[in-house]
Structure formats: structure tokens, C-alpha cells
Amino acid sequence: MARTPIVFMLNGSERASFADPGQNLLEFLRRGVGDLSPKYGCGQGTCGACTVTIDGETQLSCLTLAESVAGKHVQTAAGLAAGATLHPLQEAFMENFAAQCGYCTPGMLISAKALLDRNPTPTREDVVEAISGNICRCTGYEPIIEAILAAAKGRARA
Amino acid sequence: MIQSVETHATLAEAQRAMGSDAIFMAGGTLVMRDVNAGVAATRIVRSSDPVLADIRLSGDGVTIGAGVTMATIAAHRDLAFLAPVARSVGGPQIRNMGTVGGNLFAPHPYGDFAVALLALGARVNVAGQIGAPRPLADVLRERGRVGIVASVHVPRPQAPGDFGFLKVSRIKPKGVSVLSVAAHLPRQGGRIRGARVAFGAMGPMPLQATAVERVLDGQALDAPTIARAAQVAVEGLDPPTDALATAWYRREVAGVHLKRLLERMVRG
């Protein structure tokens, strides 16, 4: 099987690895590149645990062909913090108890960041819509919605 | 198991590269599911042809490249009549990936966008095909052997209130269809002329409700007409039973939801 070399940007730095034919971006990131923050939940595009951004747009890494990110910018939850300094969304998720088992959290954070990047002052409805592609089985969503709204408010003040 | 992924610069080349061992992939939301489950063909064929991303406005309508995503449609200034339909598909990530062309091939219970296109009387341009675009209903019937869709021509409703769409799902705001229904009801002098109504998740593919169209044609969109339309809603439809709803349930509620859609269109 011919493997394809892929060079791309991951969380701001250049990375290269080989992809198997038909390998999805989730497996490529996790096992090929070693970024374990996107999670497998369904492999069918229904749970959102594998959400990443590709050139700023949220996409599902389990339904993305690995080789389609060649030359593109991929962002994952592992790249949200700047060194030891957490992203305001990460702080807000901690403050607002927006994670229990934590498995959906990386995907939630990416969906939330994509929202705030394009709409710094979202309404509650905007937040609900933005995370409608991410399933959480623990929290009942309310703490997550509160956290994203809190992060947006904090940012607006700054 | 996938042996190779090929990307072709033009649709014509991609069309030539197809075969029984190949599957054409656009956004990937359908094809990659099969790849992950190990049930896809052995070759993935893709194309970077710019025509796939093209949106061209003409006098009576718009031609949308098959690779245009739901998110692009939802945000496009000139496609406001399709924005609510595009927004009803999947969550934000799926809308950033899923395409117009792919939606025509979505198996039950997916394919809500195709339902709207069917009601609007869309026509399909197939790569490498000579002659006039094909009616969407024909393409949906033969979707296993239709070839690569290049673009879809969508007639624009003359008045915004002529077109309506309703998706019924158990989970809000994002959920899979119990059913969806779309209606295009052009009016002349207060009478409906050329009604087109289509249902999704009420058969193996989006289906036109011809009995409803016959009831509506030539009538004013008033309460008695709506009641008669609701009565014949499921004529000619063949709803499946799945994890979301039984065929019986879908038959029971189809008329109710058609009535709600038509009443909403009356209110404007």
C-alpha cells in the first residue's frame, strides 16, 4: 500500500507524516502525528468529539481524508493554551464545571473557539447552535453554554 | 479497503477515472462513513475542478456547483431562500463539509436539502453529459448510476413566500429527520399555479407528493384546501420504519406537518 507524505500546519507549527490510503484525519493526527486531543466517538459524523478546525472552519476529523489537509492549518484542543497560559475558554470551562468525563471537551472547545473567533458577542441561541454538532452525555449542556457565554463576556471586557 | 485516492484537475478526467471499484468523494460526510466502516469501494476519486465551487446567478435562478457546502449556501446573500434548508442539515461541522451534490446521494433518513431542491424543480448537470440538464426526480431515481454531478440549477421562487420548508426531528436544534417537507406554490391572481411538494424520509429517496400537488393546483391557499391537501399527504409515499419512527407513525404525522407548513406559508 502506497503511503502518502503529508506536510501541514498543526497548531501553528509545521508537521509531516505518512497517511495510509483512505486514512481519516482523526487516526492520522492521533497515531501518525501523536496529537491525542481529538477523540473517536462514532466515526460517522454524529458526535463531534473529533472536531478540529481546518483553515479556521470546524470540521470532523473522522470524516476528513487525511491527505486533504496537506498545506492547510489544522487546530486542535491541544493547541489552545499558550504554553502554561490557558485560553479563556479553557478557564471558563473549568470555572463553570463544563466537563465531567471530559471526553467531548476537546471537540466542544474547538466548536466554541470557532464561534467566538467569528462572533465575539454571541447570544445564547448562537452558542446552542454552535455546539449543536457536539454531543455531551454527562453535563446536560447547560454548564457548557454558561462557560462559553462567560468566556465571551470576559473577552468583551478585556 | 481503500487502495488509492486520486485527485483529478477536471471533472472530465475524474469521470473517466470512475469505475465499479471507485467512489467519487466531495465533502466526505457520506463516503468517509463507509470508508471507516470498511464497506466503501477500493478507490476514492476526487476532483479539484473549480466548477464544483461555483455559484452563478441567472435571470430565473441559480446554478450551484456540486461541491458548494451547506455552510456556504447558508451564508450566501443571494441564496436566502435556501438558507433555512441548508441550516437544517447536520451540525456546523457537517455543514462546513457536506455538499449540494453529495446531498442528492444521501441515503434515508438524510438528504433534506435534496427535498427542497425537488420541490423547487431543480435540474442537474452531470459531468460529461451533453444536452439539457436532467430533472432532479430522474436523477434521484437512478442515483446509483447517474455519474458525477457537476452542478444543480435551481429556479428561484418569484416571491419569498412561495417556498416553504419544514424539517421534523426529535432532537433540537440538530437532529435527523423523522420527515421533512418542502413546498413551492407559485401564485397567479391568488391561485396556485404549478404546485410542487416533496417529502423526505417518507420513502427510499426524496419523493414528490403528486396527490397533494393536484389538490393544491388552481386553488387559493386557504383552510379548506390545506385540509384536503393534508388528507392526501401520504398518497404514493412509502415511509420506512427505522430507529427514529415507524412507517405507521410517519404516515400518521405527515399530513399534520404538511398542514403546519402550509399554514405557516399562509401567514407568510
Add this chain to the structure above:
Amino acid sequence: MTMEFRKEFFADERDDNLNEIGKPTRRQDILGHVTGRSPYFDDHLFDGLLHIRCVRSPHHHARIRRIDIAEAQNMPGVVRVLVGRDVPRNLNTLLSLLDFGIDDEPLLAETKVAYKGEPVAAVIAETEAQARAAVARVRVDWDVRPHVLDVEEAIKPGAPVVCEVYPANKFIYHGKYDHQKLRYGDVEAAFARADQIVEGRYQMSPIEQAPIETCGAIAAPETNDRYVCYTSTQALFFSLGTAAKLLTMPSNRLHFIGGTVGGGFGGKVDSLHEPLAILGAMLTGRPCKFAWDREEEMQVGAPRGAERWYIKDGVMRDGRIVARKFTGYFDSGAYTRLSSYAIIKGVGHLPGPYTIPNVYADVYCVYTNRTPATAMRGFGITGVDFAIEAHMDKVADTVGMNPIDLRILNAYRDGDMKAHRREAKNTALIECCQVVAEKAGIGLQASSRAASSLRDGGGERARLPAHTAVDQKGTVTGIDTGGYARKGGAAGRPAQPIQMPGFTMPAAASSARPPAPSPARPAAAASSQSTVPPPPPADPANTGDRPRQGAMRFSSISGLRRR
């Protein structure tokens, strides 16, 4: 999140200077969650990791004539194909670790399958895609048998035998009954005195826990002849004990690492991934991952089981419930897993949070050709609580009372005797009902408003019934359930398996590979209350003193827990 504290209730039972209660506390693991660094089982990278996928039954019920793995073994990337005979001890039940129940379930089925999706072989390959491709090439020659999917159909004479260990499709309780009994007072006498009889039938479908992380495990050879196993289990020591048992390996050769679970909700309590992952690592010498995909999680992941309940109440005109009789059926699916224990918990909970002087229950753990059931939040309680509370509304409707007034009237209070013969303590149903009524704007009777959990309980209400009607209905003979049925450990257990005509039970600890049980039915179970005398007590002269295997005491089962 806003919490409301009703400090007017039970004020003298609580300090008001609490530091943690009533205040949100940050989870100790949340920093890992928000940075994507929490180490779930699959977040460990191994060079040369192999992938395991199972060949599964497409049928609800079938005999296996032959499994042909030749073609699959030669597929690209395939390292090995496992079948049942590769499993050192291919028969298990989770609760045998608590000395409760007979081994009834193979890790990989050898002779028959009893539910759709039951695994019969496992492919180990270099990539997951290769494992999937090879799974499709394993040929199984199926002899499809009639199946049964309904609990009441399954216990009718002539129903297909789902699990040969329990030929009547009913779990055997305490070595002698085909159901779990609760007898408290005399319901039939009370029904005769009651003003009204209210009956109802309630049922609940299986519910999948649907954690976002699917079940799985990665095992790898370690130094010192040990194996490390990263697992999604919710119950690390259950999983460790199960793996040690199925692999006939001392548990100190197994290094289990868990505790970071991507949602479980009960569905990861009886995890069966670790033994297969470790077996793969043992036989290939390489790290092996066995994880379900989403479809498997939904199809074969053990759900909260279906339940069906019949409730009959004797009610006085003023709304007092004087007798309550339950007949319950838990759908265990094809194997026991945790359903037998769920029933013990459920029966301990009857008749709900109400003081009813006469209570009776027959609850059956029934085998059907559905996915085996397991724990889910409120395990053993949720289904019957739904039935009880729906029935309370029906009773209220029948006697023409507000349903909240009816609940307060019948609510248990501190000091009342419960049907499981323990005094109720720290009750609060009355106060909960009062607050609910207030929030919902429902007016209550003056007596309901004045009621308190702290008053009017105990006394007469603390007395055990003067007479309790008992019976031997559903007695089963000739069953050796292992040690769990006899309190006090080794006593009462024959040294040899009991031999019954047409029904032989292996002693749980005596054979690493028990013989296939005979499919015949056990000696006829008595079905009337009076015709069959109780079985004689075990003859001490016949009892061996062989130690029980894995005999730890689980207090919730025996009811010996100190309060």
C-alpha cells in the same frame, strides 16, 4: 448552576457551617480535560500496535456448525485469528467474582450464539481496516434456531432455550427458586378487605448508556512476564478479576490502568474487552487494541435491560394503600451479566418509598435472545420506580385524590418498618412532595401541608406483620449454584456436582473447561403454593469443606450492611 437549600427542613440534623456542601467544587481532573491531556485508554501510543475486531453473529439464535478461518488468516496484515478454543477458560459470569451466579457466557462462542452480535471469532491484524476486511472473510456455518425476544414468551413451556445453564430461561435464586421473592404480611387477605383493587401493567424498553467513548482496551507485554492493560472500564477490579479468570492467570501478572473513563453510566461495569486484548498480546507478543466502533457500542453494548411489571394494589376509600403485589420480569438478554443482582436491589426497594403493611413480589430474571443487559444509573430501581409512580397516579385517579396528596398520605416516615424489614431513616419524601406542590402551584390538603417525615412514623407502623404468608412457589431442585446461596462460606456445598436426570451442573471451581450443559429442562418447578413441601435443609453429613472460589462478601446482596 443555581441550587436552592431549604434550610427550614431537618435544620437540627445539619451543621450550617459546611465548607464544601452547597458550593461547587472544581474537579481534580478538569485541567486534563480542558487541555485534551486526560489519558483515556486509547491515548497511549505503542509502536507496532495490532488491532482486534470480532466476527459477530448475524442471527438472534443459532448453533455453530463450523467456523472456517483459513481464508481470513491469509488476508493481508492478519497476524492471527482467535476462536473460542484459544481462550483458556471460555466461560464466565461477572458476578461469580462475588460468588453470585453460575458461569454462563463464553468470551468467544463455540457451539451456539444466543443474541445478534455475539462474537464467535476475533481477527488480529496490523491495521483496523485490515482486521475489518479479514472479519468479512471468516465463514461461519450457522444452524439458525427459533428465537424468543419477549420475557413472558420466553418462560412459556416449549420456548427456545436461550442459555443452556438456565434451561427454563429463568435465573435460579439462592439455589432454589426460579424468581426472587418478597413476602411481607398477607396481600391476599388485605385485598379481600380493601375498598378498591387497582391493577396496572408497565414496561420499559432497553436503554443504551451511549457513552461518547466506546468500550475498549489496549494490552501489551511488560517486563517480568506481565501484561499492562489500559482500559475504559468503570470497574477496574471486576475487569482485573474477570481477565485473570478467563485467562487462568494470577492477577499479579496483570497491570491494569484505568480510572479515566469517557463516560460509562453503568455500561462499562461488565467490560469484556480486556481479556481479548490481553489474550491477543499473549499470543502475538505485541500490543493489541480491542475497541468497539459506534455500531457495536449500540448493538452489543449491554444496555439497561427491559422490564415489565404488573402491580396490584388494595386501596381504601381514603387513599391508604393496604396491600401491593408485584410480578416483575427483567429481560436479562442472552446471559446473566448483572440482571440477577439488579433484581435483588430492585426487590429491596419495593414497594417504593411508601409504608404499605402487606407487600408481595415475584420477580423473574428472564433470558431472551436479546443483547445481554447490565447496569445503568439507578441500576435495578429505575424501571420499577417508573412503574410504581405511574401506578400511584392511577391509584390517585381511581380514588379521586390529588396524586401529591396520595403520595404524602402513603409516604414512609422516620421509624416506619419497610418491607425488607429495616426501619426507614432520614426519610424526606413528604417534604419533597410539599416543595414540588409549591413549585408547581398545586394546592394540597391541610393534612398534607401539615405532614412531616419526622412525625407520626414508627409505633404501630414500626411493627413487623403479625402474619406473613409464605409459599414454595417456583421451587427448583437439583441446581448447584455454587457457594453464593449459602451464607457462611463453605458449608452446605456438595463436593461433587449434583447429578440430576437430564440436568447436570458443573461445580464452578472444579473444572477449567466445564462440559456443555444439557439442554433439557430441570426437574419440574412447583407452581402452586401448597402442594410442594419446602426442600429439606442440606444434610451436614453430605457437605464438603472445599473452600469457595473468590468468595468475598458483598453486603448489598446479603443485606448485612450496617447502617
